[in-house]
Amino acid sequence: MEKVVVVTGANSGIGLALCERLLSSDSQVRLCLACRNMERAEAARAALLTSHSSARVDLLHLDVGSVPSVLGAAEEVKTRYSRIDFLYLNAGIMPNPTVDIRAFFKGLFSRNVINMFATAEGLLTQQDQLNSDGLQEVFATNLFGHFLLIRELEPLLCQPGHTSRLVWTSSSNARRSAFSIEDIQHRRGKEPYSSSKYASDMLSLALNTHKNKQGLFSSVICPGLVMTNLTYGILPSFFWTLIMPIMWLIRIFTNTFTLTPYAGAEALHWMFLQKPESLDPRAKYHSLTSGLGTNYTEPRIMDLDDEMTEVFFSKLLELERAVRRNLSEKTADSEHYQQYINRT
Numbered sequence: 001m002e003k004v005v006v007v008t009g010a011n012s013g014i015g016l017a018l019c020e021r022l023l024s025s026d027s028q029v030r031l032c033l034a035c036r037n038m039e040r041a042e043a044a045r046a047a048l049l050t051s052h053s054s055a056r057v058d059l060l061h062l063d064v065g066s067v068p069s070v071l072g073a074a075e076e077v078k079t080r081y082s083r084i085d086f087l088y089l090n091a092g093i094m095p096n097p098t099v100d101i102r103a104f105f106k107g108l109f110s111r112n113v114i115n116m117f118a119t120a121e122g123l124l125t126q127q128d129q130l131n132s133d134g135l136q137e138v139f140a141t142n143l144f145g146h147f148l149l150i151r152e153l154e155p156l157l158c159q160p161g162h163t164s165r166l167v168w169t170s171s172s173n174a175r176r177s178a179f180s181i182e183d184i185q186h187r188r189g190k191e192p193y194s195s196s197k198y199a200s201d202m203l204s205l206a207l208n209t210h211k212n213k214q215g216l217f218s219s220v221i222c223p224g225l226v227m228t229n230l231t232y233g234i235l236p237s238f239f240w241t242l243i244m245p246i247m248w249l250i251r252i253f254t255n256t257f258t259l260t261p262y263a264g265a266e267a268l269h270w271m272f273l274q275k276p277e278s279l280d281p282r283a284k285y286h287s288l289t290s291g292l293g294t295n296y297t298e299p300r301i302m303d304l305d306d307e308m309t310e311v312f313f314s315k316l317l318e319l320e321r322a323v324r325r326n327l328s329e330k331t332a333d334s335e336h337y338q339q340y341i342n343r344t
């Protein structure tokens with residue numbers, strides 16, 4: 001039977017590598033590339049069809065960082081498909097990253113060095129801004145837009161007698177101490193990326209608590225450190241190329257340097273092959289690569305607090321209501337404005 005698989009941020013990096021892997025392993029897959037840049041989406045589709053000429057690959061315009069775009073895309077999905085088997089919540093941004101060089105050299109000669117390379121703890125900050133919906137951009141893109149998409153697609157994800165799956169591309173950079181329940185959008189801090197990824201870990205757990213009975217199962221994965229547009233935004237690509245021998249060397253000490261999008265997509269692909277009942281909702285599934293270059297997936301228990309997770313979930317539902325209210329007021333305002341224009 002055909003399996004409908006929707007992937008956000010599918011036009012490059014880990015998302016595109018996942019699509020390639022899915023088409024290689026299952027001929028029944030019907031892919032939907034949900035992307036904000038349609039030119040790049042067309043190019044990704046063409047590349048996929050070059051190696052899989054008979055594959056079904058659809059395109060969907062989705063800017064996950066914009067509420068009207070998410071609502072529009074969800075409407076379109078509802079007209080195209082009668083159910084969704086897998087929804088990969090993969091699109092993500094890390095705007096204006098800065099590496100703390102002093103912290104890097106300090107960490108290099110500390111006992112924490114392996115953890116520093118694996119999680120970037122204490123190394124990275126970002127500069128965030130408000131988007132057109134009045135939300136913090138990183139929170140809106142990495143988390144809230146995806147949450148709204150899930151809420152809108154519930155009729156297709158919670159079908160009686162059918163199991164659907166959500167898979168979040170989280171990160172080893174997700175850290176509880178970067179997240180504040182009083183400031184869920186991370187308006188005041190300097191680690192919006194880490195905060196948004198921790199938020200996705202919590203949301204996945206909450207969705208399992210609330211939706212498993214309706215046949216919807218959620219999981220989180222970590223792709224490791226992968227060379228993509230996101231990492232080329234941290235340090236220029238020529239620098240990464242220059243230090244590649246060192247990166248291969250570091251691989252001997254940490255299996256989290258997966259480096260290629262193909263290896264980074266290991267856990268995302270592995271998820272596709274698993275029965276949801278066999279998965280631990282409190283675990284993050286890591287793509288790992290051994291020193292000899294073997295790719296594999298390993299679960300690690302996340303640092304999650306049940307009470308805070310529930311409070312966070314209700315705050316998201318509250319924010320969803322506020323955002324919808326704001327949007328309908330704006331629509332009403334522009335209708336009044338239009339009527340006024342028509343009268344004059």
Ligand SMILES: NC(=O)C1=CN([C@@H]2O[C@H](COP(=O)(O)OP(=O)(O)OC[C@H]3O[C@@H](n4cnc5c(N)ncnc54)[C@H](OP(=O)(O)O)[C@@H]3O)[C@@H](O)[C@H]2O)C=CC1
Binds near residue numbers: 013034093141222224
């Ligand atoms: N690379 C790494 O080391 C790691 C990456 N990750 C996560 O992996 C995921 C994929 O990133 P990666 O492949 O590395 O980086 P890329 O930049 O290659 O991919 C990110 C994808 O997300 C899309 N995207 C960004 N913003 C939006 C938006 N508003 N609406 C729709 N799509 C959007 C991009 O599209 P566009 O072309 O339009 O920009 C692109 O397709 C992200 O969630 C990232 O946080 C996690 C851990 C490590």
Ligand SMILES: CC(C)CCC[C@@H](C)[C@H]1CC[C@H]2C3=C(CC[C@]12C)[C@@]1(C)CCC(=O)C[C@@H]1CC3
Binds near residue numbers: 104
């Ligand atoms: C000599 C080099 C190996 C120096 C590289 C230092 C840092 C730039 C990197 C060390 C750990 C990396 C890391 C990420 C970005 C680059 C590092 C900070 C991520 C934050 C990228 C995005 C993620 O989601 C997790 C990664 C963790 C590790």
